[in-house]
Amino acid sequence: MTIYGVALLSFCMLMGVFVGDLLGEVIGVQANVGGVGIAMLLLLVLHNLMSRERPLSPITETGVGFWSAMYIPIVVAMAARQNVFGALSGGWMAIVAGVAAVAASFAMIPVLAHFGQGGRDDS
């Protein structure tokens, strides 16, 4: 049933965010540490384990697939609720700091990708 897929997804997200919250408490930061990432790993692992025993029925999978397909529209809504006005009225220093940080981070991607790939070739 479709709801099984939705429930599985909900379980993974709540567990992940819960663990991320605990992790934040343990290392003493006021933030969720990796909650969504942990939830994603949990979903992947659970799905892999279940497929070995008894694969999820295609109908159950639609419960997850629907939300995956809603990703882009949700991101569009997310964009529409950003405080863009606040970002642009923060003054030049804030804009320069943000732009410079993004430019440097973009430039760093090929460097790290190369480094990682090189390390793998050596081993």
Place this chain on the structure above:
Amino acid sequence: MILDSLQRVLSANALITAFMFVGALVWLSYLISAKLTRGHVHGSAIAITLGLVLAWYGGLTTGGNTGLADIPLLAGVGIMGGAMFRDFAIVATAFGADLSTLKRAGLVGAMSIVVGVVLSFGIGAVVAVAFGYTDPIAVTTIGAGAATYIVGPVTGTALGAGSDIIALSVAAGLTKSVLVMVGTPFVAPRIGLNSPYAALIYGGLMGTTSGVAGGLAATDPKLVPYGAMTATFYTGVGCLLAPSILFLLVRMML
């Protein structure tokens, strides 16, 4: 009377109104993509950009801080685009992800998070100094804001920075997030952002969950789970490093 009634229905069913509104926005964007750019600019990139422009308009007209969602009729956009649904949809995208890619790139992914935090922080701090800030707490808070708009206020509050400095750090983080959303599809070919492996590194370096979510959606939705995976650890690492080691380093240098 008809208008009053319509307005009542739309407001009472805010989330459903948002579904319809976003659907229309996405449809318009794909139309623009096909007709005006002949498919060169991806429809979702246009939709996200239009979303940001509308968010700017919302902030301009209402003075609120949640963009278009501050317009009462479109309050549902705030629910649909809020952290709850965003994270739910991001987790759902993991369903098709490849576990072995994640394992293989685990180390470089983790490294990219630390490099990303230190790099953005350092640049933000240098810009703050260039603009004449000399107080270590202010410089650290602005540097932390250049990491993400959550790391900024968390660091500023921990160090006791003034609210004007904290506001600046949030603005720097917001600028970063918006720019990552809009800029990613354009720079993706140049920086080799075309594989799950590169997406993991991208997520770790950029760190802003909204920025990465939007940037990858507009570039290649298949890469979303990989980028989101590392990005989700970034804010935590930032909140850990900025008020501690990085603050001490700034204080030593100034």
